[in-house]
Amino acid sequence: MDIDFDLFKKIIDEAGSLMQLQNVALTGYGEPLLYPKLIDSIKYIKEKYPKAKVYITTNGILLTKGLGKKIIESGLDQMTISINFHSKEKYKKNSGKDLYETAFANTLNFLKILNDESIERKPLTYVQILDKLNDEEEIREFENFWSPLLAPNARLQIQSYVNWGGVTDLYSEDHRYPCAHIENSWIITNEGNAIACCMAFPKSNSNLILGNLKEKNLEELYINNEKIKKLRRMNVENKLENIPECKCCDAWKTYPNIRFKNPLGVIQKRKWI
Secondary structure (H helix, E strand, C coil), X not given: CXXXXXXXXXHHHHHHHHCCCCEEECCCCCCHHHCCCHHHHHHHXXXXXXXXEEEEEECCCCCCHHHHHHHHHHCCCEEEEEEECCCHHHHHHHHCCCCHHHXXXXXXXXXXXXXXXXXXXXXXXXXXXECCCXXXXXXXXXXXXXXXXXXXXXXXXXXXXXXXXXCCCCCCCCCCCCCHHHHHCXXXXXXXXXXXXXXCCCCCCXXXXXXXXXXXXXXXXXXXXXXXXXXXXXXXXXXXXXXXXXXXXXXXXXXXXXXXXXXXXXXXXXXXX
């Protein structure tokens, strides 16, 4: 189900009235290029809040030449293309889709557009591969292949692989510190549900669901809401293990400690090249 465009505009307008809108990620639990109103959404934000930076993350499967040009013209600031693997076999095994060649070709074509000198404004673009699911040799081969094809405003990104609230089997028992996602994220689903974190897939009765924007506004849900205040206290007190989705989640380590000095030996895995 797609988010109603009027609801989308309501969310953006409320956010803009509460704060100086700085970063808006039109990405969540699905593929943004499936949304028929994606281009309209980007334009709406950029026209009302020119200083706001708009981001999307796509798997590249629907990133045709025509849509790629529209995305560039829309005013998008940054896009990540999650190819994630350097082999067709591993891509199919981990994504469940035999569409590596499509994503590969679309990414090549988009980079060619970015290299077109006649296009003045271009989004910063990251071509992404995942760590943990790729070994050092595969990552090196990925870098060697894509690096010569990058436009001046394109980069390679080695993204830390997280287990999305325990959905996958990967989990680290590293020393845990407060999570930036709980502290800073304002996440709205296509149904209008306000979520405390973008890294887990909450069930309908989850404590991570704060309410719905069709019934309440952003201030009621993210500022004056006792549920989010309690979650943030638990976060600082290192008690999120009492939240089922947080107990087995390792996404906290993708950002530095939000309260204290980053513990010695904890390395931030996201890397740009």
